[in-house]
Amino acid sequence: xxxxxxxxxxxxxxxxxxxxxxxxxxxxxxxxxxxxxxxxxxxxxxxxxxxxxxxxxxxxxxxxxxxxxxxxxxxxxxxxxxxxxxxxxxxxxxxxxxxxxxxxxxxxxxxxxxxxxxxxxxxxxxxxxxxxxxxxxxxxxxxxxxxxx
Numbered sequence: 001x002x003x004x005x006x007x008x009x010x011x012x013x014x015x016x017x018x019x020x021x022x023x024x025x026x027x028x029x030x031x032x033x034x035x036x037x038x039x040x041x042x043x044x045x046x047x048x049x050x051x052x053x054x055x056x057x058x059x060x061x062x063x064x065x066x067x068x069x070x071x072x073x074x075x076x077x078x079x080x081x082x083x084x085x086x087x088x089x090x091x092x093x094x095x096x097x098x099x100x101x102x103x104x105x106x107x108x109x110x111x112x113x114x115x116x117x118x119x120x121x122x123x124x125x126x127x128x129x130x131x132x133x134x135x136x137x138x139x140x141x142x143x144x145x146x147x148x149x
Contacts, residue, residue: 001119003146006078010035012146013081014139016100021089022049025066028079028102038072044104058091062134063124065117067103076116077104082133082142099124099133123149 011031018024025048026041033039047068051057058064079102086096101120105113124130129149136142 001115003078003120003123003149006076006116007080007146009139009143011077011079012139012142013079014136014142016081016083016087018083019085019087021052021087024064024081024083024087024089024100025049025052025102028066028081028100029104031079032077032102032104036077039070039104040072043070044068048102052090056090056092058089058097059121059124060091060093060095061124062086062091062095062098062130064089064091064097064099065101065103065120065124067105067113067117069105069107069109069113071107073104073106075106076109076112078102078116080142080146082136099130 016027018027029044033041048066051068057066081100083098086098089097091097103116132145
């Protein structure tokens, strides 16, 4: 599995400016909304916030993997983002989140959806990858890093 099957350079936000959870979700969704005009901004925000209300997707150690399922999708879509200042995302360890991977999945893709979430989670346990992600200075650097896995 390669993240580049679901992610392209224009779906990476190298400098998230948002300061709250809902703003981050919206900022991460924007590249997908611009690229895939069949997505509805209000629906995306609603689904993502509803998922967050069930329990945070801030898994700790500076990482969050917000996700949701959508009837209008046939394929998984991913965006990635880096916050240089960190965001209070109500993470499990109560620490700021710097690295974000947003996953939008088709409603009927439980197996693939879970595999992607697990893959991203395992990838972000690699300290070298995580350090390189946090220290990347541009979208191109982030893309090159993601493209190597």
